[in-house]
Amino acid sequence: MTNIADLYILDLGLVDEFIEENNIKKILLQAPDGLKPLLEKIIRHIKALHPQTKIIISAEPWYGSCMLSINEVKILGVDGIVHVGHNRYPWLYDDIGVPILYMPAYYSGKPSKTLLDRLLKTIEDHDIGMVASIQYIPYMNTLANILKTKGYNVHIGNPSSQLMEKGQILGCEYTAALNMRNKVKAFIVISGGIFHALGLSLILREHKIYGLDPHREEIWNTSTYRDKVLRIRYYKLYQILRRGIRKVAIIVSPLLGQYRSSIIMYLEDLLSKNGIDYQVFSTTMVDNDRISSIDNAFSPDAFVITSCPRLPIDDLSEYHKPVLTPGELVMVVKKNIDKYIFPW
Secondary structure, X not given: OOOHHHHEEOOOHHHHHHHHHHOOOEEEEEXXXXXXXXXXXXXXXXXXXXXXXXXXXXXXXXXXXXXXXXXXXXXXXXXXXXXXXOOOOOOOOOOOOOXXXXXXXXXXXXXXXXXXXXXXXXXXXXXXXXXXXXXXXXXXHHHHHHHHHOOOXXXXXXXXXXXXXXXXXXXOEOHHHHOOOOOOOEEEEEOOOOHHHHHHHHHOOOOEEEEEEOOXXXXXXXXXXXXXXXXXXXXXXXXXXXXXXXXXXXXXXXXXXXXXXXXXXXXXXXXXXXXXXXXXXXOOOOOHHHXXXXXXXXXXXXXXXXXXXXXXXXXXOOXXXXXXXXXXXXXXXXXXXXXXXXXX
């Protein structure tokens, strides 16, 4: 069985520079759960070259670099953070108090002949856009060059922020694809699982969106799964319109990159102007237990998550009361659900 640490490229020299330049005595290592096995390689490196540096590993899931916590830094008393697997979140405007090394982990695999044959049989359009989550940017560039030699016109767009790489998307940021929407009719989204491909499919519903998982060497059209998700989302919107909406729980996150003050203020103003009662609740992690706790305390007609727009769709869609994205709340308050709003 292949060791996951052998599948990703890490520039350990960046860790040396980071520790030396910032005189790090106590360091916090962060990584998504799927990439946590990579931390062992970093730990061995630090212990060999910087034995006086104390290492703490964060067991938090770290779905993105938007989740940085000031409290973790203060309580643990660390001098710096090595955040593995992501680059800096574009809308992280505040300083967390210590230096942070954002250390991408690039997948080292290459497209196999089997995958290429399957891809060529699946993709009918020869003008295609291509985007990827950050781990698969090198893989995307390799695949794009191969497809160009086979007669495809491959477009890779620029994201909204210079902090992101060309062709990179996030679960809440798809500008690299949206900038190409008028040039192509089909997109290939390269990432692990369906998460990123579904997000783009919810936005560009007139385009063919194909997900490509390099690990499983699978490619699929996302339309069937997207349509299933949209049926669920619209059922919840019609449920609110039928029953009416009098009370809303606005759920905010105290994590720096997920506290979206402008959206929170907009929703508060929208609800106030429409005579809808609301209460703001703060929580770091949002799951069914947290929703149930808020439900018991406030008994709202609906909940709106202002941190990550994917939480209501991917994690909380089965709750017995509607858990909405900000865009969905706007749709029902304004009673205009003809155009689905995502992401917000």
